[in-house]
Amino acid sequence: MSSIDPTTTTIETEADSASAPPDVRHGVLRRTFRAKRAWIGAIALALITLWAFVGPLLAPYNATDSDVLAFGAAPGGGHWFGTNDIGQDVYAQTLVGLQKSIIIGLIAGPLATLIAGFVGAIAGYFGGVADRVIVWVIDLLLVIPSFFILVLVSPIFKQLSWVALVVLISVFSWMIMARVVRGQTMSLRERDFVKAARYMGVKPLTIIRRHIIPNVASLLIIDATLGVGAAIIFESTLSYFGFGIQVPDVSLGSLLASYSNAAVTRPWLFALPAATLIATVLATSLLGDAFRDAIDPTSGANRD
Amino acid sequence: MAGFLLKRLLNYLALTSVATVLGYLLVSSTLDPIARFLGRNPPIPQASIDTTLSRLGVNPDTPLLARLGNWIVNLVTTGSLGTSTRGTEVTADIFARSGTSLRLLIIGTILGAIIGIAIGVWGAVRQYKAPDQITTYASFVVLATPVFVLAVLLMITATAINRTTDSQIFNFTGEYTPGLSGGFFTLLGDRIVHLLLPTISLTVFAVASYSRYQRSAMLDVMSADYIRTARSKGRTRGSAMIRHGVRVALIPMSTFFAYSFGLVLTGASVTELAFSWHGMGEYLITSIRNNDINAAAGTILFTSILVLISGTLADFLYAALDPRVRV
Numbered sequence: 071m072s073s074i075d076p077t078t079t080t081i082e083t084e085a086d087s088a089s090a091p092p093d094v095r096h097g098v099l100r101r102t103f104r105a106k107r108a109w110i111g112a113i114a115l116a117l118i119t120l121w122a123f124v125g126p127l128l129a130p131y132n133a134t135d136s137d138v139l140a141f142g143a144a145p146g147g148g149h150w151f152g153t154n155d156i157g158q159d160v161y162a163q164t165l166v167g168l169q170k171s172i173i174i175g176l177i178a179g180p181l182a183t184l185i186a187g188f189v190g191a192i193a194g195y196f197g198g199v200a201d202r203v204i205v206w207v208i209d210l211l212l213v214i215p216s217f218f219i220l221v222l223v224s225p226i227f228k229q230l231s232w233v234a235l236v237v238l239i240s241v242f243s244w245m246i247m248a249r250v251v252r253g254q255t256m257s258l259r260e261r262d263f264v265k266a267a268r269y270m271g272v273k274p275l276t277i278i279r280r281h282i283i284p285n286v287a288s289l290l291i292i293d294a295t296l297g298v299g300a301a302i303i304f305e306s307t308l309s310y311f312g313f314g315i316q317v318p319d320v321s322l323g324s325l326l327a328s329y330s331n332a333a334v335t336r337p338w339l340f341a342l343p344a345a346t347l348i349a350t351v352l353a354t355s356l357l358g359d360a361f362r363d364a365i366d367p368t369s370g371a372n373r374d
Numbered sequence: 375m376a377g378f379l380l381k382r383l384l385n386y387l388a389l390t391s392v393a394t395v396l397g398y399l400l401v402s403s404t405l406d407p408i409a410r411f412l413g414r415n416p417p418i419p420q421a422s423i424d425t426t427l428s429r430l431g432v433n434p435d436t437p438l439l440a441r442l443g444n445w446i447v448n449l450v451t452t453g454s455l456g457t458s459t460r461g462t463e464v465t466a467d468i469f470a471r472s473g474t475s476l477r478l479l480i481i482g483t484i485l486g487a488i489i490g491i492a493i494g495v496w497g498a499v500r501q502y503k504a505p506d507q508i509t510t511y512a513s514f515v516v517l518a519t520p521v522f523v524l525a526v527l528l529m530i531t532a533t534a535i536n537r538t539t540d541s542q543i544f545n546f547t548g549e550y551t552p553g554l555s556g557g558f559f560t561l562l563g564d565r566i567v568h569l570l571l572p573t574i575s576l577t578v579f580a581v582a583s584y585s586r587y588q589r590s591a592m593l594d595v596m597s598a599d600y601i602r603t604a605r606s607k608g609r610t611r612g613s614a615m616i617r618h619g620v621r622v623a624l625i626p627m628s629t630f631f632a633y634s635f636g637l638v639l640t641g642a643s644v645t646e647l648a649f650s651w652h653g654m655g656e657y658l659i660t661s662i663r664n665n666d667i668n669a670a671a672g673t674i675l676f677t678s679i680l681v682l683i684s685g686t687l688a689d690f691l692y693a694a695l696d697p698r699v700r701v
Contacts, residue, residue: 206389209389210389210392210393212681213389213390213393213677213678214677214678214681215677217643217644218643218658218673218674218677221658221659221662222397222400222401222662223404224662225405225662226404299518303518303520307520307522307644310520311522311644311647311659323520326522330526333526334529334530334533337530340526340527340530341527341530344523344526344527347523348515348518348523351518351519352514352515352518355514355517356514359514
C-alpha cells in the first residue's frame with residue numbers, strides 16, 4: 071500500500087493545513103469536493119457498497135443453488151452475469167465476493183494506516199535509539215517484496231480464517247507511510263504548541279495522541295482511503311494464485327481465479343466480476359486522490 | 375560523497391544479511407519438507423525419507439539453528455545454495471531463471487519508462503487541459519486494475535483475434551514453442567511473438583506509474599524560481615521547460631528507475647505466473663508449493679542482494695546527479 075508516493079508528499083513545515091483549526095479543516099472537505107472526481111469516487115463507492123450488501127436480497131438467484139435449466143448460460147434472462155458450468159448464478163457470486171473484498175479493503179487499509187501513524191509518530195517524536203531501530207526495521211521489511219512474504223507465510227494463515235489474512239496484509243503494508251509520518255513528526259516536535267505541552271509536563275504518549283496524530287490526520291486520511299483500494303488489489307492477487315482467501319470463503323480474487331480458465335471461451339465469466347473489481351478500486355483511488363489534492367499543498371490544485 | 379556511499383553500502387549489507395537469515399528461518403518453519411513423501415503408495419520407508427531430507431539439509435530432526443549454520447557455512451565455503459527437491463543445484467536454477475526474467479522484463483521496463491516520462495511531462499505542461507485529463511484518468515483505470523486481470527483480458531483479446539483471422543498471430547504461453555525446429559530467424563520470431571503480450575502488459579503498468587511520478591515531479595519543478603529566472607532572462611517557455619525543467623525533474627525519476635530496474639528480476643512475478651514464464655518470481659512460488667526450502671531460501675537471498683545493488687545504485691545516482699545532496 072505504498073499509495074502515497076514520496077515525490078508528492080514533501081509537505082513543508084509551514085503547511086497551513088498541518089495546524090489547521092477545525093473551521094479550516096471543513097475547508098479541506100469543501101476543497102476536496104470541489105473536484106469532480108471526488109464526487110464521482112464518493113458516489114460510486116457508496117453505490118457499490120450498497121449494491122454489494124443490498125443487491126443479494128433483490129437478486130433472483132442465490133450464489134450456491136444450481137439452475138438445472140441453465141448450465142453455462144450467457145448473460146440474459148434471470149442470470150444477469152450468466153451462469154457457470156453447474157448452473158450457479160455468477161451475478162450472485164460476484165456480489166458475495168464483492169462483499170468480502172470490500173470488507174477486507176475497509177479493514178486492511180485503515181489498519182495499515184493506524185500502524186503507520188503510531189510507529190511513525192513514535193519514531194519521529196522520540197528520535198535517538200527508538201528512531202534508528204524503527205527506521206532499520208522499516209528498511210528490513212522493504213528488502214523482500216510484501217507479496218513474497220505473504221506467499222511465504224500463506225501455509226500458516228491458510229489454516230486460520232480470512233481475518234488472519236487481513237491482519238497480515240496490513241502488517242506488511244504500513245512501512246512507506248510510517249516514513250512519511252516520521253518526517254512530519256520530526257518537524258512538528260519543534261513547533262511551539264508541542265514544546266509548550268512538553269514543558270507543561272504532558273506525557274509523551276499523550277502528546278502524540280493529542281497533538282501529533284491530529285496534525286498528521288490529513289495525511290493518514292489520504293493513506294487510509296488509497297489503502298482500501300490497494301488492499302483489495304493485494305488480496306485479489308494473492309487469492310488469484312491460491313495464497314489468499316480459502317474456500318468456503320469467496321472474494322473477487324478467488325472468484326476470478328476459478329473463472330480464468332473459462333475466460334477464453336466465455337469471456338463474461340471473467341470480465342464482469344473483473345469490471346466490478348476495477349470499478350471498486352477506481353472509486354477509492356479517485357476519492358483518495360481528490361483528498362490528496364485538497365490537503366497536500368505541493369500537489370494538484372494548490373499549486374500556483 | 376565516497377564516505378556517504380560507503381556508509382549506505384554497509385547498511386545495505388547488514389540489511390541483506392539479516393533479511394536472508396530471517397528469510398531462511400521463516401521458510402524453514404512454514405514449509406513442510408516431509409509432506410512430499412507422505413501419502414504415497416507404496417509408502418516410502420521412514421529411513422529413506424530421513425536420508426533424503428538430511429542430504430538436502432532440511433531434516434526437521436536437526437535443530438533449526440544447526441541447519442541455518444550448515445546452510446551459511448556451505449554458502450560461504452563453496453558458494454552453493456544447496457540442492458532443490460528436484461535434485462538440481464539452486465545456484466544454477468537461479469542463474470537460468472534470472473536470465474528468463476531479464477529477457478521477459480527488459481523491453482517492457484525500458485519502453486514503459488520512456489513512454490511514461492514523455493506522457494508525464496506532456497500532462498504537466500498541459501495541466502488540466504484535455505491531454506492531461508485523459509492520461510490522468512487512463513492511468514487511474516490502469517492502476518486500479520490488478521496485473522492478472524489485465525493479463526487475462528489480453529489473452530481473451532488475443533484469442534479472439536486469432537480466431538477471427540484464423541491464424542496464430544498471438545502465442546502467449548511460455549517463452550517459446552517447445553520442439554519448434556527451424557533456422558535462427560524462425561526461432562527468434564517465435565520468441566518475439568511470445569514476448570508480445572507480456573511486454574504490452576508490463577509496459578502499460580510501467581507507463582501508468584511513471585507518468586504519475588513524472589507529472590508530479592515536473593509540476594514541482596515548474597513552479598520553482600529558477601524557471602521564472604530562465605523565462606525572465608528571455609528563454610521561451612518551451613526552452614526553459616526542457617533545459618531547466620525536464621532535466622531537473624528527471625533526477626528523482628532516475629533513482630526511481632535504478633531502484634525498479636534492480637527489482638525487475640523479482641518484481642514481475644505475477645506477470646510471469648500469468649503468462650507461464652519460468653522466471654524468478656515463478657521459481658519462488660513453485661518452490662513454496664513444492665515445500666522446497668533450499669530453493670525458496672536461495673530466492674530470498676537473491677532478492678535481497680538485488681535490493682542491495684539497486685539501493686546502492688539509486689543512492690549513487692542521486693548523489694551524482696543532484697548537487698544539493700552532496701554533503
